[in-house]
Every structure is written in C-alpha cells, then in structure tokens.
Amino acid sequence: MQRPRVLVVALGGTIAMTVDQTGRVTPSLTAQQLVDAVPGLADAGLDIDVLSFRSQPGASLTIADIIELYGEITRRLGGGLTGVVITQGTDTIEETAYLLDLLHPGPQPIVVTGAMRNPTQAGADGPANLLAAIRVAASPAARDLGCLVVLADDIHAARRVRKSHSTSVATFVSPNGGPLGHLVEGSAIIVNRLPGRHTLPAPRDRLPRIGLYTATLGDDGSMMEGVARAVDGLVVAGFGVGHVPEPWLPALTTVGARIPVVLTSRTGSGPVLAGTYGFPGSESDLLGRGMIPAGLLDPYKARILLMLALAAGRDHEQISAAFAAAGGLGPVTDWP
Incomplete structure (x- = not known):
C-alpha cells in the first residue's frame, strides 16, 4: 500500500x-x-x-x-x-x-x-x-x-x-x-460538514480593489464616500444584523448604483437579516437599495469572495447568488 x-x-x-x-x-x-x-x-x-x-x-x-x-x-x-x-x-x-x-x-x-x-x-x-x-x-x-x-x-x-x-x-x-x-x-x-463547496477561477489580470468600511457610532458616512471612490467593490460591516446610520443612505445609494456593495455584520458571528427591521438604514431598507446580503459570511471573508467574483467577471445578479450560497441563505446549486 x-x-x-x-x-x-x-x-x-x-x-x-x-x-x-x-x-x-x-x-x-x-x-x-x-x-x-x-x-x-x-x-x-x-x-x-x-x-x-x-x-x-x-x-x-x-x-x-x-x-x-x-x-x-x-x-x-x-x-x-x-x-x-x-x-x-x-x-x-x-x-x-x-x-x-x-x-x-x-x-x-x-x-x-x-x-x-x-x-x-x-x-x-x-x-x-x-x-x-x-x-x-x-x-x-x-x-x-x-x-x-x-x-x-x-x-x-x-x-x-x-x-x-x-x-x-x-x-x-x-x-x-x-x-x-x-x-x-x-x-x-x-463530526459535521458544510452543505457544499464553492470555487472561482484564480484571477489572471489586475485584482479588483475591494474596500471594507465599518459602521461606528456617530459616523456620518463622509469617509466612506472617499473609500468608495477608490475601489471596484465595497463591503460594509454594519451594526448588528446589518444596520447603518441613517445619514449614510444618500451616499450609500449612490455608491451602490456604481459598484457592488455587500452588507455584513461587524459582530463576528450570526447572519445579516433580510426583512425584520424597517427603519431607514435597516437591513431591509439597505437590501431594497440594492445592497447584497452576505448571510453568515463575516466582513473579511466577504471581501475575498467579492474580489474573486469581480475578477471572474460576475455581474450583480451572479454575485448575489454567490453570496446567498456561500453565506448560507440560498441553495448551493445557485452558485454562478
């Protein structure tokens, strides 16, 4: 043998x-x-x-x-x-x-x-x-x-x-x-296994620049606008289940229309929700503005996935499907 x-x-x-x-x-x-x-x-x-x-x-x-x-x-x-x-x-x-x-x-x-x-x-x-x-x-x-x-x-x-x-x-x-x-x-x-495996091709050209911006008490979002201008995609580490300060919303909406923005939680465990809270800056408000929920993926993992997905030429819909699968929110068969 x-x-x-x-x-x-x-x-x-x-x-x-x-x-x-x-x-x-x-x-x-x-x-x-x-x-x-x-x-x-x-x-x-x-x-x-x-x-x-x-x-x-x-x-x-x-x-x-x-x-x-x-x-x-x-x-x-x-x-x-x-x-x-x-x-x-x-x-x-x-x-x-x-x-x-x-x-x-x-x-x-x-x-x-x-x-x-x-x-x-x-x-x-x-x-x-x-x-x-x-x-x-x-x-x-x-x-x-x-x-x-x-x-x-x-x-x-x-x-x-x-x-x-x-x-x-x-x-x-x-x-x-x-x-x-x-x-x-x-x-x-x-003793346990993940429900599926997800892979993407290795980038061959320039790596997309992915920003990571964390929500903090009293931040008006002006620094986020500066970060967003320099990147190809943005990961937001929101409060709790995916909340940001209300003053962020105009800038975040504008940024989300230009580049993919992925919503995560800064807590380090637990999911981003989709439809529990309804106030301005809540998870349902942000998803309605086109943000992509990361599910159970933390901000650092989300940054890696968004980078490889963009490098592979995936569009907004395909990136959303990738995060749904990797983040535990959707079937693994939807992986792009």
Whole structure:
C-alpha cells in the first residue's frame, strides 16, 4: 500500500520565528527546519516534501502571494500528493485559508496552520499544530473538504474560521456551526460538514480593489464616500444584523448604483437579516437599495469572495447568488 505523501509549505509567521540581534523574534526557519522539529513525525508512516515559499509575518502576505502559491500547489498536486500543509502567521489565516478554499476545486485537502507561541517560548504550540495539520492532510476523512485550518487539535472549515483572541493558543473558533472535527489520538475525526463547496477561477489580470468600511457610532458616512471612490467593490460591516446610520443612505445609494456593495455584520458571528427591521438604514431598507446580503459570511471573508467574483467577471445578479450560497441563505446549486 502506498504511503501518504504530504507537501509542507512554509510562508513564515510566528511558527517560524527565532530571536534576531535585537532580541525580538522574526521569521527565519525553513520548511525543512519546521518539519525536523516535530516530535513523532518520523513514526507517522508518511512521506514529507517541503517547500520554503515565503518568510514573512502573516500581516505582510498579499493576495498575489497566495494566488502564486496556489499555482505552485496545483502543479505539485499532479504528482501524487495526498494533501498539502501551509504554515504561516496566524494574523491572516482566516483570509488566506478562505482564498485558497475558493480557488481549490480538487479533492486533496489543503490545511493551513501556524502558532501563537514562537519556538523560543515555553509551551510553543508550533510543532503540535504542524503534526496535527500533517495528519489531517494525510487522512482520507479530510478529502473533498477544501481548505481547512487546524490548530489546537481542532479542524475548522476555511469558510467559518475566525481568530478570536490576540494571544490565546485556543484563538481559532468557528462561531457559525462549530469546527468540522478534531484530532483524536492522532486521527482526524469529522463530526459535521458544510452543505457544499464553492470555487472561482484564480484571477489572471489586475485584482479588483475591494474596500471594507465599518459602521461606528456617530459616523456620518463622509469617509466612506472617499473609500468608495477608490475601489471596484465595497463591503460594509454594519451594526448588528446589518444596520447603518441613517445619514449614510444618500451616499450609500449612490455608491451602490456604481459598484457592488455587500452588507455584513461587524459582530463576528450570526447572519445579516433580510426583512425584520424597517427603519431607514435597516437591513431591509439597505437590501431594497440594492445592497447584497452576505448571510453568515463575516466582513473579511466577504471581501475575498467579492474580489474573486469581480475578477471572474460576475455581474450583480451572479454575485448575489454567490453570496446567498456561500453565506448560507440560498441553495448551493445557485452558485454562478
């Protein structure tokens, strides 16, 4: 029987950091060094390939980096890989993972992991997270689940996962539906699944510029107009179930007639509603003005989806269908 083969790709981040001459940590470890530091991996019964692709903090990764990385992964998947593990900084995992999830139609799992404690600290969590991620990537149970995020022995769907705490090793959560599964005695156990998978082609030309504007108390919307003039699409992170201040409405209506505007909630969990409230600036008022509801997608995920949908040439109706499916508001068969 052929042994599973997993590609480990290093992008940098806390998991790869060591102390520099200033006494602070910066990314420096290679993929091979990360793999070599994992206890028990040699006895896991699988083969490991390594690729040091970037050496950056998570905050400095770009959309273009991840698209280029996926191109490299695609070329290597044809060589018989069972799965792929990506190590990176946790600051942007929830966004990079969802971008990869939307790009990857294949059955092989792509698993993103990292660490909250760098290798110089007591209780560094990087080796354990990397071992767990490799085991998930090699597991038949993870096939056809798209891109996953694995930390602290929890297996999260890229579409759901969020970083919820700035320092806790248990920072990654899936507030809308919970984790897909867990590592139990070294095995990936899947306890629930998403209703469908959604993918879009990788952009080949200029990436659309997508703005993200958050509703705050007393904001009159004038700054939003400036943001909107510089972008191809806009995500609004509204109050609660999708509300904005009433003074925003003239500008938001004008912006929505020019570019797609997606309505999300700034709360971090729960859906944008569609027809409960009726006051000016309520969710039903905004949807009546042509805003696109994001459902259960948070603002950061919505920005990624809108970017890829516009890059693929989708129109307003198709973008609305994509958000209905990805946000849990419509059937997955309506995916454009």
